[in-house]
Amino acid sequence: MRMPRGGRLFLATCLGSLFVLVLYFQSITNADCQGEDSGRKKEPGVKTDSRPGKSRRSPLQTLYKGDQQLELLAAQRSLHGRRELLEQACLSHTRKRQVLSPEDLKHLIVDDKHSLIYCYVPKVACTNWKRVLMVLTSDGRYTDPLAIPANEAHVAGNLRTLSEFSVPEINQRLRSYLKFIFVREPFERLVSAYRNKFTRSYNTAFHKRYGTKIIRRHRPDPEPEALEKGNDVSFHEFVQYLVDPRTQREEPFNEHWERVHSLCHPCLIHYDVVGKYETLEPDAQAVLRLAGVEGTLQFPTSGKSTRTDGNMAARFFKHISPFYQKKLFNLYRMDFLLFNYSTPEYLRTR
Numbered sequence: 001m002r003m004p005r006g007g008r009l010f011l012a013t014c015l016g017s018l019f020v021l022v023l024y025f026q027s028i029t030n031a032d033c034q035g036e037d038s039g040r041k042k043e044p045g046v047k048t049d050s051r052p053g054k055s056r057r058s059p060l061q062t063l064y065k066g067d068q069q070l071e072l073l074a075a076q077r078s079l080h081g082r083r084e085l086l087e088q089a090c091l092s093h094t095r096k097r098q099v100l101s102p103e104d105l106k107h108l109i110v111d112d113k114h115s116l117i118y119c120y121v122p123k124v125a126c127t128n129w130k131r132v133l134m135v136l137t138s139d140g141r142y143t144d145p146l147a148i149p150a151n152e153a154h155v156a157g158n159l160r161t162l163s164e165f166s167v168p169e170i171n172q173r174l175r176s177y178l179k180f181i182f183v184r185e186p187f188e189r190l191v192s193a194y195r196n197k198f199t200r201s202y203n204t205a206f207h208k209r210y211g212t213k214i215i216r217r218h219r220p221d222p223e224p225e226a227l228e229k230g231n232d233v234s235f236h237e238f239v240q241y242l243v244d245p246r247t248q249r250e251e252p253f254n255e256h257w258e259r260v261h262s263l264c265h266p267c268l269i270h271y272d273v274v275g276k277y278e279t280l281e282p283d284a285q286a287v288l289r290l291a292g293v294e295g296t297l298q299f300p301t302s303g304k305s306t307r308t309d310g311n312m313a314a315r316f317f318k319h320i321s322p323f324y325q326k327k328l329f330n331l332y333r334m335d336f337l338l339f340n341y342s343t344p345e346y347l348r349t350r
């Protein structure tokens, strides 16, 4: 169903009515959000705990009312450009009418103390963002993000999500909080998810839950052992699984390979800051600055200064036929368009 532009805009800005609906569940909820290449290390985070200032401006006010100094920053300008681009892309590419329900807001983490909302995307440094948000919301119980074990950062209940609030509370927060998201080149993220979930021997839960099914459906003449363990899924089989229409008919994608578009609803929720994994450090710093905690808290990074290794996906796609490359690109197309990632050079889609 098509909506007129005005209607879409109205929906997008207003977000007035939240309907309760579709309950979807994921049996594997522990997000391992990191790029596997960005493990925890180096640079302990915090100097002191963060005291919310008395009459400081909210992050949202800081961003939009802006002091001169901030506006001059190149980082600030590119964040602005990304926001505009996202808005334009949403206007030209969103067709379906969508209405959000509280269920759709499970990935949005709320920090009431600093007026922040963060939508977490697995494989895009989300463990570290969760750690940082635990520090920010902990009333001093935690001071160093890296002192928080990764599994604890993923315990449901350690952080509040927007879906836990009432509709008026949700709307109030969406209006007045700084909403941010971090994204990554879609195929780099996908390959990172594949490598982490299917090529590491310890991820037996994923092997059992997804690997066995993928092998059963997409491998001709599988060995009994492979069928039982599901621990040697090839990237090609994984791609076949993703583009198989049955897969999404049966259940939503696991969050590690679900599209950002579906996890975070960037055309309905107006993110104020779109950070990128490729420029994680400056972008994270910009968010912490807006939140007024730049001086007290440092975003944990892997110490690697360049994240533009960006060629992992090319190696994996070499062995994927043009037919499947095209299908896969169509599947992730919105994430490319909305976040200004260009079509990878290595793709052979025609």
Ligand SMILES: *[C@@H]1O[C@H](CO)[C@@H](O)[C@H](O)[C@H]1NC(C)=O
Binding pocket: 078, 081, 082, 085, 340, 342
């Ligand atoms: C979008 O990507 C192009 C090409 O990489 C780049 O030149 C441009 O600055 C980007 N636009 C924004 C708003 O980030």
